[in-house]
Amino acid sequence: MTVADARPLALDDWFVRDLGGLYRPWQAAPAPSPELVALNEGLAAALGLDAAALRTPEGVAVLAGAAVPAGATPVAQAYAGHQFGNYSPRLGDGRALLLGELLDADGGLRDLHLKGSGRTPFARGGDGKAPLAPMLREYVIGEAMHALGVPTTRALAVVTTGEEVVRETVQPGAVLARVASSHLRVGTFQYAAATQDADLLRRLTDHAITRHHPHAADAERRALALLEAVVEVQASLIARWMTVGFIHGVMNTDNMTISGETIDYGPCAFMDAFDLSTVFSSIDHGARYAYGNQPRVAAWNLARFAESLLSLIGSEIGGDAERAAELASEVVSSFGERYTRHWSAGLHVKLGLDDEQPELVQDLLELLAAQHPDHTRFFRALSTAARGDAAPVRDLVIDREAVDAWLDRWRAALDAQGRPVEEVADAMDRVNPVYVPRNHLVEEALAAGVAGDLEPFHRLVDVLARPFEERPGLEEYAAPAPGGSAAYVTYCGT
């Protein structure tokens, strides 16, 4: 099969046909000598793509943006956004292109998008490029999130371009081929609303409903129903982040999807020691996007989403602006209750609890906040405690009496459920991972990759693909950084 027959060429242009006004047709910058660094064979298969064809020079050229698949209309998407609370009316894809949509093996529509493919009309002062390390980071963290069951965009491939990119260091330039259920963001709606073109906002809303929240199509108040659907998927998403200890790091409204997928892995990281105030990002001086702030920030972003829909919500109820604001505000306010429901349900499953035990869960959270055990290891060790050996849990805390007291209550609650302990412990092991992308391991893999050795990167990706299955010989992947990671800092990677 040649790449001309391969599926990347069978791209749809639904976004382009539907949403004139929200993009600029654009071409990628030429890549002098594109080279495939990583190809996600599992994802390629799920997309019905021929991995062998993607590895040919023609396939690599498509993944680098150097060749446009026949019939495709690459575009830079327009969006606005609140960055760290400040509104920018015109962000958009400064260094990225949407190539088009393709159907995956299950019949779902997926965006194929390139990041690092050169300057676009939205580039402002940026060079349009992406260094290799952050693109590899996006690949590895996205795959880890996917394997952990967290909705996410995913990397199909990373290609080096043959150019150098200058940041703090000089790195190989790279293009990430990214797959997402769409790239519609809260910021896309903010942009559309700011144009004051009611037809554009209506088309965008209809497109988003058809694509992501089709049940809202039958609602009497469609824009309000879309708002509610997005509030719900985001409440669920953020709860998933919190249960795995994921810190996004740059939850600007342009980095929040309408689909409910995690997007834009910049200065993100997994928390080691449990601490609500954990921040890794070098640019997050005010700790706005700290681990424990994420639910609050999501609600704030959703309020911005609601504002962008207000005119439509108003027109759906006969033009009563005040009532529209009330209705929208009610829906946004429901985030707290929805989030708490998802978060609590997630914690109960992690703890093997069938029935609601709010006090037990609350007391555990207080214990974690006071004792700062390694988040991932603590939850994983609980299944061993359920099986009768509390030592691995006790080893992670300073105040062992406090943890013993909690463990006694917890085991009593498990006993009262009447399910065999082994069954409960096995179920816990299916939701509490052994392996998460530990910051020091990610850094090591990226540094080696930039120096030309991709082996540690591929090995890490392999380990993280099966996070719940403890395997001998992989102990170092389950351990925190040798000297602790208190001083760990992530950079935005632009």
Ligand code: AMP
């Ligand atoms: P991000 O922080 O990656 O979500 O990006 C925020 C905005 O900055 C988006 O509009 C990006 O397209 C733009 N941007 C980031 N890096 C670059 C770059 N190197 N060149 C041009 N635009 C960029």
Ligand code: MG
């Ligand atoms: Mg972004």
